[in-house]
Amino acid sequence: MNITDTxxxxxxxxxxxxxxxxxxxxxxxxxxxxxxxxxxxSRRTSLVLIVxxxxxxxxxxxxxxxxxxxxxxxxxxxxxxVGLVDRSAPMRVLAEPVVLTRSGVSLTVSxxxxxxxxxxxxxxxxxxxxxxxxxxxxxxxxxGAARLRLxxxxxxxxGNISGGxxxxxxxxxxxxxxxxxxxxxxxxxxxxGGTLPGKLPQDWVVPLRFVPAPPQMTINPVFExxxxxxxxxxxxxxxxxxxxxxxxxxxxxENGYILIGAxxxxxxxxxxxxxxxxxxxxxxxxxxxxxVVPAEPAYDVQFPTSTSDxxxxxxxxxxxxxxxxxxxxxxxxxxxxxxQQMKFTFDTGSDPQAGQEWLLNKDVEMNGYxxxxxxxxxxxxxxxxxxxxxxxxxxxxxxFEGTNAVGGGGGLNSQGYQELDETYTGxxxxxxxxxxxxxxxxxxxxxxxxxxxxxxxxxxxxxxQATAGSVCTLTEDNLPQLAPVPASMTGKAxxxxxxxxxxxxxxxxxxLDGSQRQVIANPGNWSALAPDGARVVYSYDVLYLADxxxxxxxxxxxxxxxxxxPLWSPDGKWIAFINSVNGTHIxxxxxxxxxxxxxxxxxxxxxxxxxxxxxxxxxxxxxxLDGWTLYAIDLATGTVKTLFVLEDASLKAPNATVSPxxxxxxxxxxxxxxxxxxxxxxxxxxxxxxxVGISTIVWSGDWLGxxxxxxxxxxxxxxxxxxxxxxxxxxxxxxxxxxxxxP
Amino acid sequence: xxxxxxxxxxxxxDIGGLEILVTRYQVKAVRTAFLITHDEPMAEDVVQDTFIHxxxxxxxxxxxxxxxxxxMRCVVNAALNAxxxxxxxxxxxxxxxxxxxxxxxxxxxxxxxxxEFNQLKGEILAALNKLSARQRAAVVQRYYLGMSExxxxxxxxxxxxTVKWLLNAARSRLRDLLHERSAK
Numbered sequence: 001m002n003i004t005d006t007x008x009x010x011x012x013x014x015x016x017x018x019x020x021x022x023x024x025x026x027x028x029x030x031x032x033x034x035x036x037x038x039x040x041x042s043r044r045t046s047l048v049l050i051v052x053x054x055x056x057x058x059x060x061x062x063x064x065x066x067x068x069x070x071x072x073x074x075x076x077x078x079x080x081x082v083g084l085v086d087r088s089a090p091m092r093v094l095a096e097p098v099v100l101t102r103s104g105v106s107l108t109v110s111x112x113x114x115x116x117x118x119x120x121x122x123x124x125x126x127x128x129x130x131x132x133x134x135x136x137x138x139x140x141x142x143x144g145a146a147r148l149r150l151x152x153x154x155x156x157x158x159g160n161i162s163g164g165x166x167x168x169x170x171x172x173x174x175x176x177x178x179x180x181x182x183x184x185x186x187x188x189x190x191x192x193g194g195t196l197p198g199k200l201p202q203d204w205v206v207p208l209r210f211v212p213a214p215p216q217m218t219i220n221p222v223f224e225x226x227x228x229x230x231x232x233x234x235x236x237x238x239x240x241x242x243x244x245x246x247x248x249x250x251x252x253x254e255n256g257y258i259l260i261g262a263x264x265x266x267x268x269x270x271x272x273x274x275x276x277x278x279x280x281x282x283x284x285x286x287x288x289x290x291x292v293v294p295a296e297p298a299y300d301v302q303f304p305t306s307t308s309d310x311x312x313x314x315x316x317x318x319x320x321x322x323x324x325x326x327x328x329x330x331x332x333x334x335x336x337x338x339x340q341q342m343k344f345t346f347d348t349g350s351d352p353q354a355g356q357e358w359l360l361n362k363d364v365e366m367n368g369y370x371x372x373x374x375x376x377x378x379x380x381x382x383x384x385x386x387x388x389x390x391x392x393x394x395x396x397x398x399x400f401e402g403t404n405a406v407g408g409g410g411g412l413n414s415q416g417y418q419e420l421d422e423t424y425t426g427x428x429x430x431x432x433x434x435x436x437x438x439x440x441x442x443x444x445x446x447x448x449x450x451x452x453x454x455x456x457x458x459x460x461x462x463x464x465q466a467t468a469g470s471v472c473t474l475t476e477d478n479l480p481q482l483a484p485v486p487a488s489m490t491g492k493a494x495x496x497x498x499x500x501x502x503x504x505x506x507x508x509x510x511x512l513d514g515s516q517r518q519v520i521a522n523p524g525n526w527s528a529l530a531p532d533g534a535r536v537v538y539s540y541d542v543l544y545l546a547d548x549x550x551x552x553x554x555x556x557x558x559x560x561x562x563x564x565x566p567l568w569s570p571d572g573k574w575i576a577f578i579n580s581v582n583g584t585h586i587x588x589x590x591x592x593x594x595x596x597x598x599x600x601x602x603x604x605x606x607x608x609x610x611x612x613x614x615x616x617x618x619x620x621x622x623x624x625l626d627g628w629t630l631y632a633i634d635l636a637t638g639t640v641k642t643l644f645v646l647e648d649a650s651l652k653a654p655n656a657t658v659s660p661x662x663x664x665x666x667x668x669x670x671x672x673x674x675x676x677x678x679x680x681x682x683x684x685x686x687x688x689x690x691x692v693g694i695s696t697i698v699w700s701g702d703w704l705g706x707x708x709x710x711x712x713x714x715x716x717x718x719x720x721x722x723x724x725x726x727x728x729x730x731x732x733x734x735x736x737x738x739x740x741x742x743p
Numbered sequence: 744x745x746x747x748x749x750x751x752x753x754x755x756x757d758i759g760g761l762e763i764l765v766t767r768y769q770v771k772a773v774r775t776a777f778l779i780t781h782d783e784p785m786a787e788d789v790v791q792d793t794f795i796h797x798x799x800x801x802x803x804x805x806x807x808x809x810x811x812x813x814x815m816r817c818v819v820n821a822a823l824n825a826x827x828x829x830x831x832x833x834x835x836x837x838x839x840x841x842x843x844x845x846x847x848x849x850x851x852x853x854x855x856x857x858x859e860f861n862q863l864k865g866e867i868l869a870a871l872n873k874l875s876a877r878q879r880a881a882v883v884q885r886y887y888l889g890m891s892e893x894x895x896x897x898x899x900x901x902x903x904x905t906v907k908w909l910l911n912a913a914r915s916r917l918r919d920l921l922h923e924r925s926a927k
Contacts, residue, residue: 005852006886013864013871014774024769024787025762032758077757087758213759221755252755391898455802456754521781 145191
């Protein structure tokens with residue numbers, strides 16, 4: 001039966017119910033969006049727990065646990081110059097730039113990005129003459145409000161288009177999202193912002209068309225990090241009630257990353273409060289070696305609304321090669337002290353003179369922070385307070401109580417002291433005055449940090465510097481780097497292989513270099529090469545024996561259909577196999593079809609694993625309550641002995657095989673890696689790995705033949721000698737490796 | 744853009760990659776699921792959920808693997824699970840009617856008259872309907888998706904031998920059936 005034809009028939013059957021013009025995409029995207037929302041909600045709930053745990057960790061202070069970032073993909077993308085865009089619906093862009101020129105002034109809609117969350121237009125204005133602007137700053141001119149009109153008449157507000165005070169000006173307008181399917185809109189602009197009414201053409205009407213975004217449009221991936229990595233505080237620092245610093249997203253750029261996070265207003269264990277909005281700008285990013293990573297604010301990231309309690313930040317770091325992970329550290333927090341004042345009386349005398357200075361050396365201490373009012377100096381129109389304080393104090397207030405100062409300033413004077421001025425419009429006050437001192441903001445040393453590294457490191461170093469012919473663990477990475485099997489190494493490989501383009505699979509025998517390819521069975525499956533290399537047994541309903549020299553194929557008379565998994569005894573005198581009529585049974589038969597002997601009724605659909613070197617025991621594996629288990633059948637007595645459970649074995653098929661010397665068992669684990677374990681269950685170690693999975697394992701002497709699976713293509717085959725770490729590929733061989741015979 | 748590029752795009756959280764894969768495989772996938780579930784809305788749900796699953800786990804997907812067979816295996820498994828959950832179909836004994844179905848498929852693949860073909864399509868659907876979901880999955884994989892028996896063994900969550908037994912049994916009966924027909 002031709003598979004292609006049957007496929008066509010079944011397709012026609014299904015077509016009546018499932019038409020070709022199906023479109024699941026909107027449903028899928030909508031569902032993804034909902035799932036992400038749901039995740040966010042559940043994360044918020046779990047955040048309470050996370051915060052509690054974090055507080056405990058910080059209270060214990062000395063404990064330092066590296067942060068673990070659980071990063072997940074979101075539907076956001078980042079477009080340089082545009083910012084974060086929601087990609088849960090197909091993006092659209094401007095079909096073509098639109099230029100409208102009137103009386104020498106041109107309005108160009110140069111770009112548009114329509115995403116699920118907003119519609120962004122970039123509008124350039126050129127050619128505005130200077131006399132179109134008001135002469136006075138107090139006259140703001142036209143507002144320049146822009147709107148988008150959709151085909152159904154809906155009007156969307158989107159900010160103002162300004163001409164600025166330049167002949168060229170670019171405005172970025174953000175409108176509400178335009179529904180999918182609406183691919184036209186009209187930009188309406190009454191007048192160009194900042195210009196005088198009547199000076200320039202008014203009532204601009206600009207038709208726009210949108211098209212699906214081209215696949216090659218640069219949209220950088222955005223990864224949400226939730227929850228934020230745990231914030232670690234340096235030992236001895238005051239413990240915050242919750243993290244001050246969180247890392248929320250990162251953007252993967254071609255040559256760097258953008259880290260997006262926030263500062264939060266939190267209460268410290270010393271009674272002080274750290275205000276989120278005060279912190280921006282004092283973050284330090286370092287690599288794992290403590291080296292500072294150059295970073296700059298990322299201005300093209302639009303933030304959620306900032307509040308006094310929540311202050312988002314974004315830093316762009318250049319480069320992708322660092323000693324990971326990076327630490328984002330808030331070395332010290334700016335803290336506003338609770339409102340406190342110290343007052344004392346100061347007498348200027350009745351006629352203070354400009355330049356007169358009174359030495360006071362008055363100390364003030366608040367919350368353990370100190371400052372000193374060194375002196376007060378009379379100026380031409382007021383007074384200056386000269387203050388001294390340590391580096392942990394950021395700002396100190398000093399003023400005369402109850403006076404009507406109209407201005408003032410401050411800064412470091414030539415002596416390095418902080419100087420605060422008070423100025424008055426009339427005669428400055430004199431006589432007995434009340435001086436008020438207040439330490440207002442201080443720095444709290446924190447070294448609160450979070451560590452981060454991208455989900456996928458840019459160019460992960462090869463896990464194994466494989467040199468040709470020398471690896472101890474075969475991986476997908478090093479398999480292509482291995483040398484092909486040398487010509488000096490001869491042998492035969494038995495393969496279950498696609499025979500031709502018709503899709504038929506059969507059994508093939510070939511030399512290791514692919515030469516002398518010989519089709520043994522077509523069709524046929526489950527094959528085994530006799531120890532002498534002269535015969536092949538395979539199954540197809542019943543078992544068949546193929547004599548390679550004569551080419552004669554004989555059905556083994558003793559087998560009765562539904563026989564598979566044949567396995568030669570070491571001396572070639574017996575074939576063990578599984579029969580699955582009315583249950584599964586492990587049986588033996590002599591290669592001439594006589595001597596059929598049922599050894600064991602295995603209701604668990606087990607698989608044969610091998611023989612002991614002396615042929616006295618037959619091993620098989622079968623799934624049990626604790627997982628796949630290795631058993632041994634003593635052929636002399638027929639007793640079955642449980643050996644050990646295959647640790648973390650593949651649930652479906654561990655493909656366990658015993659080495660010819662009876663010392664090792666090779667099997668697949670749950671992710672299709674291959675492990676070797678001694679026959680007493682000890683010394684388990686990895687010999688082949690790869691996310692694709694290892695499909696087949698065969699032994700010949702102390703060599704392992706391994707097929708790295710490709711799902712509908714054929715396996716990539718390799719040879720590995722675990723003891724010597726010699727390894728080669730078999731580039732000329734294709735299919736599933738069923739047997740191997742190396743002289 | 745080929746599948747590899749689409750997957751790479753998707754791995755970089757670019758949803759455009761998913762769009763390409765959905766557009767490319769949704770019809771075949773829904774038809775596959777339908778042939779197993781015999782329930783159009785369920786088939787669409789199955790494929791939708793499979794795409795979402797793929798999206799959520801795409802970072803574990805190795806681009807060196809071919810996407811289509813991997814994806815179709817997921818669809819087959821999801822369709823089977825969906826049927827099991829709903830228990831809408833009365834399972835028959837394994838192998839009970841596969842021979843009949845295979846004969847019909849063979850016949851339909853060789854007919855020249857559209858009228859006859861249409862009639863056979865109805866019979867094929869009816870024959871499929873008699874099978875258990877697991878059997879339908881085996882037939883769909885072998886005769887619709889063109890998977891090898893070893894590939895199918897992985898999908899059906901059973902030992903390879905079990906699948907081979909199913910197909911071997913079916914084939915032998917089919918041979919008998921064809922012999923009978925040619926003898927008539």
